[in-house]
Amino acid sequence: MGACxxxxxxxxxxxxxxxxxxAQYGGASETWIDLSTGINRVxxxxxxxPTDIWQKLPTHSSKQxxxxxxxxxxxxxxxxxPVAGAQAAIQMIPTLGMPGRARVLGPTxxxxxxxxxxxxxxxxxxxxxxxxxxAELAVVVNPNNPDGRNYSxxxxxxxxxxxxxxxxxxxxxxxxxxxxxxxxxxxxxxxVLRSFGKFYGLAGLRLGFVMGPQDKINRLAELSGPWPxxxxxxxxxxxxxxxxxxxxxxxxxxxxxxxxxxQIAATAGFNLVGGTELFRLYDxxxxxxxxxxxxxxxxxxxxxxxxxxxxxxxxxxxxxxWTRLKEVLS
Amino acid sequence: MGACxxxxxxxxxxxxxxxxxxAQYGGASETWIDLSTGINRVxxxxxxxPTDIWQKLPTHSSKQxxxxxxxxxxxxxxxxxPVAGAQAAIQMIPTLGMPGRARVLGPTxxxxxxxxxxxxxxxxxxxxxxxxxxAELAVVVNPNNPDGRNYSxxxxxxxxxxxxxxxxxxxxxxxxxxxxxxxxxxxxxxxVLRSFGKFYGLAGLRLGFVMGPQDKINRLAELSGPWPxxxxxxxxxxxxxxxxxxxxxxxxxxxxxxxxxxQIAATAGFNLVGGTELFRLYDxxxxxxxxxxxxxxxxxxxxxxxxxxxxxxxxxxxxxxWTRLKEVLS
Numbered sequence: 001m002g003a004c005x006x007x008x009x010x011x012x013x014x015x016x017x018x019x020x021x022x023a024q025y026g027g028a029s030e031t032w033i034d035l036s037t038g039i040n041r042v043x044x045x046x047x048x049x050p051t052d053i054w055q056k057l058p059t060h061s062s063k064q065x066x067x068x069x070x071x072x073x074x075x076x077x078x079x080x081x082p083v084a085g086a087q088a089a090i091q092m093i094p095t096l097g098m099p100g101r102a103r104v105l106g107p108t109x110x111x112x113x114x115x116x117x118x119x120x121x122x123x124x125x126x127x128x129x130x131x132x133x134x135a136e137l138a139v140v141v142n143p144n145n146p147d148g149r150n151y152s153x154x155x156x157x158x159x160x161x162x163x164x165x166x167x168x169x170x171x172x173x174x175x176x177x178x179x180x181x182x183x184x185x186x187x188x189x190x191x192v193l194r195s196f197g198k199f200y201g202l203a204g205l206r207l208g209f210v211m212g213p214q215d216k217i218n219r220l221a222e223l224s225g226p227w228p229x230x231x232x233x234x235x236x237x238x239x240x241x242x243x244x245x246x247x248x249x250x251x252x253x254x255x256x257x258x259x260x261x262x263q264i265a266a267t268a269g270f271n272l273v274g275g276t277e278l279f280r281l282y283d284x285x286x287x288x289x290x291x292x293x294x295x296x297x298x299x300x301x302x303x304x305x306x307x308x309x310x311x312x313x314x315x316x317x318x319x320x321x322w323t324r325l326k327e328v329l330s
Numbered sequence: 331m332g333a334c335x336x337x338x339x340x341x342x343x344x345x346x347x348x349x350x351x352x353a354q355y356g357g358a359s360e361t362w363i364d365l366s367t368g369i370n371r372v373x374x375x376x377x378x379x380p381t382d383i384w385q386k387l388p389t390h391s392s393k394q395x396x397x398x399x400x401x402x403x404x405x406x407x408x409x410x411x412p413v414a415g416a417q418a419a420i421q422m423i424p425t426l427g428m429p430g431r432a433r434v435l436g437p438t439x440x441x442x443x444x445x446x447x448x449x450x451x452x453x454x455x456x457x458x459x460x461x462x463x464x465a466e467l468a469v470v471v472n473p474n475n476p477d478g479r480n481y482s483x484x485x486x487x488x489x490x491x492x493x494x495x496x497x498x499x500x501x502x503x504x505x506x507x508x509x510x511x512x513x514x515x516x517x518x519x520x521x522v523l524r525s526f527g528k529f530y531g532l533a534g535l536r537l538g539f540v541m542g543p544q545d546k547i548n549r550l551a552e553l554s555g556p557w558p559x560x561x562x563x564x565x566x567x568x569x570x571x572x573x574x575x576x577x578x579x580x581x582x583x584x585x586x587x588x589x590x591x592x593q594i595a596a597t598a599g600f601n602l603v604g605g606t607e608l609f610r611l612y613d614x615x616x617x618x619x620x621x622x623x624x625x626x627x628x629x630x631x632x633x634x635x636x637x638x639x640x641x642x643x644x645x646x647x648x649x650x651x652w653t654r655l656k657e658v659l660s
Contacts (some may be wrong), residue, residue: 017390019596029382039387052359052534055532056533057369057527059349059350073638084557085557086562087557091553095425118552191357202383202384203385203386203387204382204386204560204562206559224439225415225445226422227417228414228418230534230536231534231535269423
């Protein structure tokens with residue numbers, strides 16, 4: 001197991017720091033194209049919102065309707081709790097029990113390690129799934145951000161038997177439901193996280209879900225308090241999750257456009273390393289230089305403190321964004 | 331001190347359970363008048379919302395603009411954290427240190443005791459301010475919900491010196507800024523909570539603030555994660571808190587209408603016990619009977635598990651709501 005253990009600092013930088021990009025390179029927020037996140041840039045169209053969702057505390061029945069839509073969309077009967085983004089679950093789960101030794105399959109979304117450390121866990125980042133065996137708590141982002149590595153439900157269920165608690169973060173799994181463990185959530189020692197904002201392109205809403213064993217979901221509900229999710233998020237989330245047609249059409253579009261993005265990137269000498277339908281990871285000669293080239297065209301990208309070659313790009317949205325990207329990379 | 335100690339169960343019922351009222355008494359949600367909460371029924375008018383607040387993760391600069399507006403509105407330079415409703419602060423503060431013995435000045439909003447108990451504190455509810463002296467952690471809701479009892483900043487600062495940690499919940503203090511401890515927040519051992527949704531009539535947004543010493547605010551920020559508040563809440567909150575004219579006009583209106591409500595209630599034999607500009611507490615012969623009388627007219631009120639005489643009413647909003655209330659109570 002020795003080869004598995006290579007501790008890393010908890011680094012907490014994020015995509016989405018477009019403020020900083022504007023301060024460095026100039027330009028107004030309307031003219032920048034932010035590809036530094038994996039948020040779908042063709043969002044679910046906002047439905048008409050009844051005025052009372054702004055005014056009232058969210059009702060029990062509205063929350064139940066949201067849960068019903070989420071269970072159908074994720075194809076599960078498991079105990080499920082709506083929270084203010086998958087991030088809220090990432091913050092809370094490490095506080096549920098006494099902290100111990102955790103392992104995170106990395107490199108990945110750095111909030112997992114940060115939240116575990118903040119709750120007193122000692123965390124080791126490992127780079128192969130098998131290295132998680134025996135951990136008191138293990139985290140797998142599936143498919144993984146930023147490289148798109150992914151594991152079958154069978155493999156992860158097998159892993160679940162070999163660790164104390166397994167957290168599977170499915171924030172980018174909407175286009176690949178066959179990868180999801182949602183149908184198996186509810187068994188002891190397994191948490192499955194879903195993000196609403198990324199696939200539906202509405203990250204500002206702050207909505208996500210956590211599935212798990214009933215006693216743990218009850219405890220998370222208590223930690224969250226009675227109204228963790230806003231009225232607009234409940235209403236929009238319910239409508240969007242019930243719209244399976246939009247989800248299917250969006251999956252098809254993203255699949256096609258991911259290929260188109262790879263082709264454009266190739267013209268700039270960026271080589272595909274991996275990715276999902278919502279973002280792509282490219283090997284470039286020099287990540288800083290690539291980010292700079294894109295930023296001069298007011299396109300913001302994601303680079304990583306642990307690599308001087310890798311650049312992650314989300315998919316552009318409207319046609320003019322694709323046109324600009326082609327120009328900047330040609 | 332013996333007379334101070336009368337423990338109570340952590341009861342966690344709330345106003346706003348209008349679902350339940352509809353199930354009992356019939357009627358559609360549009361026709362019910364929900365006076366069971368202290369939420370202003372004439373909300374701040376929603377500004378036009380730029381589409382990117384729904385799509386993007388909230389930016390650092392938008393959060394800073396919200397903080398700036400909140401500091402100006404609350405007249406403070408204290409460290410301050412926007413959270414998903416004052417409730418979120420009520421949930422988190424009890425988890426900051428090792429739990430011990432807390433005292434809550436009651437009867438009051440029952441989530442304080444519930445959250446403390448959930449975090450492992452032993453909690454005693456006391457009924458006089460002096461009975462809080464010596465507590466490891468003390469909670470005062472000022473002005474108090476439901477009876478409007480209130481204490482001067484001097485008195486509370488004096489109390490702060492005699493307890494380990496003092497939490498002052500100012501969820502209903504917007505119309506009485508002279509009561510606020512916000513200007514004194516930042517000193518060790520003091521937390522001041524503010525609610526956005528009640529006075530501004532937008533409880534569905536989930537927005538509130540916690541002020542406190544810098545190290546504790548930093549820790550709460552870490553527990554909250556990077557995006558605890560939605561983009562729409564940040565944008566609307568910023569605009570509303572900067573509009574001091576609306577706040578002044580609303581305060582004047584609420585002061586006048588609270589008197590009008592008392593007069594209507596008196597015609598039904600309800601005697602004023604106390605209240606704030608946002609709700610009134612009445613002594614009736616029989617709380618259950620009074621609630622039933624109001625509910626038959628599709629007006630929902632708040633009664634309490636600890637009293638068979640007291641009824642709390644929020645202020646009606648548009649004219650037709652006042653007309654119906656007069657009819658039902660005459």
